[in-house]
Amino acid sequence: MQMPSENRTEENRLLNHNLGENIRLIKTDLDGCSDIVFREFKIGGTYDGVIIFSRILVDTKLIDEFVLKPLYQIGKIPDEWDSKKIKEVLINQVIIAAQIDSGNKLNEITERVFSGETVLMVSGLLDAIYINMQKLEKRSIQEPLTDPAIRGPRDGFTEDISTNMSLIRRRLKTPKLKFEELNVGKISKTKTVITYLKGIADDTIIAEVRNRITKIDVDAILESGNIEEFIEDSPSSLFPQILNTERPDKLVSCLLEGQIGILVDNTPFALIAPQTLVQMLQAPDDYYERHIGASFIRIIRYLYYGVALTLPSLYIAFSTFHQGMIPTRLLYSMAAARENVPFPALIEAFIMEITFEVLREAGIRLPKAVGQSVSIVGALVIGQAAVQAGIVSAPMVIIVSLTGIASFIFPKYNLALSIRLLRFLMMILAGTLGLFGIFIGIMVIMIHMVSLRSFGIPYLAPLAPLTLSSLKDVFIRAPKWAMKNRPEFIVKKNVKRVDNSKNM
Amino acid sequence: MKGVKKGVCWLLICSLSLCLTGCWDSTEINGIAIVSAVALDKSDDGQILMSMLITNPGKISSTVSGSEQKSSTGQATILLSEKGTGVLDIYQKIQAKLPKVIYLSHLRVIVIGQDLAKEGVSGILDFFTRYRESHLRTEVVITKDKAVDLFKINTEYEKLPSESIRKKTQLVLGSKSTLLKFFNNITEEGIEAQVPEFETGPFESDSDSKDNEKQNPAVVFKGTAVFKNDKLLGFLDDQKLKGVVNFNGSTKLGCITIPIPKEKGGGFVSLRIPESSTNISPMIQNDKLEADVTIKIEGRIFENESKLDLSDSKVISYIESLFKDTLNQNIKPLLNTVQKDFNSDIYGFGAAFHRKYPEKWNAELKTHWDETFRNLPINLNYGVTISYVGFLTKSLGIEEKALIK
Numbered sequence: 001m002q003m004p005s006e007n008r009t010e011e012n013r014l015l016n017h018n019l020g021e022n023i024r025l026i027k028t029d030l031d032g033c034s035d036i037v038f039r040e041f042k043i044g045g046t047y048d049g050v051i052i053f054s055r056i057l058v059d060t061k062l063i064d065e066f067v068l069k070p071l072y073q074i075g076k077i078p079d080e081w082d083s084k085k086i087k088e089v090l091i092n093q094v095i096i097a098a099q100i101d102s103g104n105k106l107n108e109i110t111e112r113v114f115s116g117e118t119v120l121m122v123s124g125l126l127d128a129i130y131i132n133m134q135k136l137e138k139r140s141i142q143e144p145l146t147d148p149a150i151r152g153p154r155d156g157f158t159e160d161i162s163t164n165m166s167l168i169r170r171r172l173k174t175p176k177l178k179f180e181e182l183n184v185g186k187i188s189k190t191k192t193v194i195t196y197l198k199g200i201a202d203d204t205i206i207a208e209v210r211n212r213i214t215k216i217d218v219d220a221i222l223e224s225g226n227i228e229e230f231i232e233d234s235p236s237s238l239f240p241q242i243l244n245t246e247r248p249d250k251l252v253s254c255l256l257e258g259q260i261g262i263l264v265d266n267t268p269f270a271l272i273a274p275q276t277l278v279q280m281l282q283a284p285d286d287y288y289e290r291h292i293g294a295s296f297i298r299i300i301r302y303l304y305y306g307v308a309l310t311l312p313s314l315y316i317a318f319s320t321f322h323q324g325m326i327p328t329r330l331l332y333s334m335a336a337a338r339e340n341v342p343f344p345a346l347i348e349a350f351i352m353e354i355t356f357e358v359l360r361e362a363g364i365r366l367p368k369a370v371g372q373s374v375s376i377v378g379a380l381v382i383g384q385a386a387v388q389a390g391i392v393s394a395p396m397v398i399i400v401s402l403t404g405i406a407s408f409i410f411p412k413y414n415l416a417l418s419i420r421l422l423r424f425l426m427m428i429l430a431g432t433l434g435l436f437g438i439f440i441g442i443m444v445i446m447i448h449m450v451s452l453r454s455f456g457i458p459y460l461a462p463l464a465p466l467t468l469s470s471l472k473d474v475f476i477r478a479p480k481w482a483m484k485n486r487p488e489f490i491v492k493k494n495v496k497r498v499d500n501s502k503n504m
Numbered sequence: 505m506k507g508v509k510k511g512v513c514w515l516l517i518c519s520l521s522l523c524l525t526g527c528w529d530s531t532e533i534n535g536i537a538i539v540s541a542v543a544l545d546k547s548d549d550g551q552i553l554m555s556m557l558i559t560n561p562g563k564i565s566s567t568v569s570g571s572e573q574k575s576s577t578g579q580a581t582i583l584l585s586e587k588g589t590g591v592l593d594i595y596q597k598i599q600a601k602l603p604k605v606i607y608l609s610h611l612r613v614i615v616i617g618q619d620l621a622k623e624g625v626s627g628i629l630d631f632f633t634r635y636r637e638s639h640l641r642t643e644v645v646i647t648k649d650k651a652v653d654l655f656k657i658n659t660e661y662e663k664l665p666s667e668s669i670r671k672k673t674q675l676v677l678g679s680k681s682t683l684l685k686f687f688n689n690i691t692e693e694g695i696e697a698q699v700p701e702f703e704t705g706p707f708e709s710d711s712d713s714k715d716n717e718k719q720n721p722a723v724v725f726k727g728t729a730v731f732k733n734d735k736l737l738g739f740l741d742d743q744k745l746k747g748v749v750n751f752n753g754s755t756k757l758g759c760i761t762i763p764i765p766k767e768k769g770g771g772f773v774s775l776r777i778p779e780s781s782t783n784i785s786p787m788i789q790n791d792k793l794e795a796d797v798t799i800k801i802e803g804r805i806f807e808n809e810s811k812l813d814l815s816d817s818k819v820i821s822y823i824e825s826l827f828k829d830t831l832n833q834n835i836k837p838l839l840n841t842v843q844k845d846f847n848s849d850i851y852g853f854g855a856a857f858h859r860k861y862p863e864k865w866n867a868e869l870k871t872h873w874d875e876t877f878r879n880l881p882i883n884l885n886y887g888v889t890i891s892y893v894g895f896l897t898k899s900l901g902i903e904e905k906a907l908i909k
Contacts, residue, residue, distance in 0.1 A: 236511075320530040324609025324637060328540075331610060335533045335561035344532050434529070 694854020
């Protein structure tokens with residue numbers, strides 16, 4: 001970075017005729033990398049050869065069998081063969097490998113070695129031959145942990161991007177399904193794949209996604225969250241504008257609706273963009289269960305979206321400003337419960353809510369074996385003991401636990417996180433301005449949400465702006481046969497899911 | 505950098521504006537004294553005596569959070585009284601006795617003593633319609649006793665006398681008597697206000713133990729109080745009570761006992777009246793005013809002490825005719841009292857004329873309505889049906905031969 005001129009020349013350095021010089025150059029590059037193996041040998045009596053590979057990334061048995069063995073058995077290479085002919089013979093007749101390639105850039109060699117390929121160089125050849133005999137340790141396909149569903153496929157993405165791509169390809173057997181490969185990160189060179197259905201996804205959005213990803217200037221990408229932060233429309237908004245999922249079926253259904261998936265190597269979380277709030281409140285089960293039941297659950301989810309955001313603040317507002325609006329009997333029992341509580345309702349709510357947040361965070365961080373006991377102790381502390389000690393009132397415990405449960409029903413953790421944060425803002429507003437404050441808060445949130453965009457798609461679409469035809473999949477889930485069209489606020493062409501007039 | 509500055513600016517604006525609000529209007533629930541009922545009386549020296557029934561929530565709900573089953577010392581209510589020239593004046597004096605802010609949004613009942621009501625109530629009720637915490641759903645009732653005595657009772661189910669009074673009005677009278685209704689009636693032309701009347705009475709009507717009445721009084725619905733404008737005229741109770749209940753019509757728990765004449769075997773039949781409606785239709789014929797009142801009543805026989813055979817439809821129609829007579833006996837004198845004695849149009853005959861003949865009403869009727877109403881001929885029609893005779897048709901224990909058809 002300090003000496004860009006030198007960097008540029010290094011990037012473009014080519015291989016030269018002298019194999020020894022090439023090896024020397026590569027060895028200086030790879031100095032200290034103990035996993036790299038330089039295996040030198042003779043080919044056809046006269047030529048020197050070397051294979052370079054990382055012994056932790058390749059299958060050495062395959063190399064022995066299908067690279068070294070044929071090379072040893074090649075016999076005498078006729079003198080009249082030039083370097084081009086030798087390369088051709090090596091690639092086409094000698095080495096037995098499905099994926100084979102060649103290149104002449106020096107720095108490409110190191111890259112290839114680190115991504116698990118084997119590099120073959122022969123003296124006199126200006127090109128290096130890249131043979132893919134990768135063997136990566138990977139986790140087997142397991143059930144997604146963060147995206148559970150009662151009914152639906154049990155396979156989840158893994159850390160291996162090829163596996164993930166295979167899970168998608170398996171579901172969409174069409175040449176329209178595209179995988180565009182990019183490398184992101186100056187040091188990490190993380191493989192990132194943009195996937196979409198050509199003809200359904202909007203080309204301008206594809207171009208925008210590609211553009212934003214190529215513009216990322218960072219040393220390393222460790223998780224898709226890193227990419228998400230770089231390509232979001234409003235990075236400082238509380239609301240997530242890109243969905244992440246561990247479920248291939250979810251990703252595929254989004255592809256079918258004209259969205260674009262971004263797969264990142266080394267993480268099971270794929271990104272889906274553009275994304276709207278409405279889609280974040282849809283769970284995969286919704287589409288697999290019977291539609292009436294699914295619609296009911298979805299309505300509940302919307303209802304509790306409001307509850308999770310406003311319930312504690314409504315309690316504060318009613319109990320400190322608008323006691324006249326509480327039914328008389330309820331007021332009596334609330335007053336009786338609050339009789340010995342020393343704190344104002346706002347402070348009481350804050351104590352409880354923060355305790356709950358702490359418990360939840362502790363529950364995630366603690367080892368599984370301890371987690372159970374923490375939740376039991378927590379439940380006793382914030383539930384019974386606090387009430388009995390007169391620190392908080394029983395209605396507040398009910399309110400807090402209800403909002404706590406409500407914030408767990410969102411299919412997406414990052415959406416719940418935004419609601420949890422806003423809840424505190426609403427509580428302060430309610431504690432200072434009463435119902436008036438709550439409405440100010442809701443107005444501000446609404447204004448913010450309608451002004452949000454995700455890759456040009458309004459965040460509240462299809463509610464604002466209203467697209468009547470797409471409402472089939474918002475508050476209710478219409479049966480599959482009734483949803484003949486793809487969501488029209490995303491898909492511009494090929495809107496019909498099944499078009500009998502032409503083939504997709 | 506610009507974005508950061510903007511952000512800091514916003515943060516400052518938001519956080520500093522919080523200092524501007526303060527929490528002036530906020531009161532914790534612990535800090536309010538919830539007034540559930542107010543009694544207004546006239547004191548001996550001519551001032552207003554106001555009593556506030558303030559609830560003590562900890563003693564009301566049985567499951568008090570925090571500690572297990574507190575020892576139930578202390579009353580569910582606190583009764584505070586003070587004399588003064590106006591409601592707000594007394595409010596201030598009572599407030600001085602309390603460590604919590606008086607809170608009137610949950611005022612359920614206003615009880616007015618008859619002495620005060622006779623002088624007119626719009627003055628003292630003005631506060632309860634004007635003050636920001638009050639609302640017009642508050643019930644208004646009248647008592648012949650001192651108003652505050654209604655709060656000194658042993659309540660039965662309800663821990664609060666106010667709740668007890670409120671529920672009884674709705675159960676027995678079948679309609680609410682809210683401030684809204686009261687003021688509607690005294691401001692509307694052609695109708696006067698009537699307000700339920702409650703008195704304290706003994707729980708047990710055992711004539712032997714006289715002191716029982718003093719020790720253990722209950723609040724009993726006695727009838728209705730008749731108003732003219734905002735002044736109390738008198739009461740429709742005791743003898744007239746049956747008529748009131750029959751005429752008002754909306755009660756669900758109304759019942760009526762029909763005596764059976766001697767020649768039919770004597771005894772009585774009692775009916776429940778689950779549904780009834782009263783319809784006033786005014787008529788002007790040849791400049792003569794007349795009003796038809798149709799009372800539709802459905803009766804269900806739940807007690808048959810007579811020897812009548814209820815399985816016979818002729819008997820049923822006979823009872824229906826007796827039913828009509830009984831109703832007539834109840835309602836005729838009631839209307840007579842209302843027209844002649846009180847001359848107060850509490851059932852809204854004038855309003856009915858106003859609705860049907862608005863020009864005529866505005867031109868001449870309204871100026872001398874009182875006189876017209878006093879002599880208004882009222883025709884009573886009854887639509888009586890007996891729909892149900894209970895689980896039995898023929899009474900048990902009476903031989904078939906003894907039954908009278």
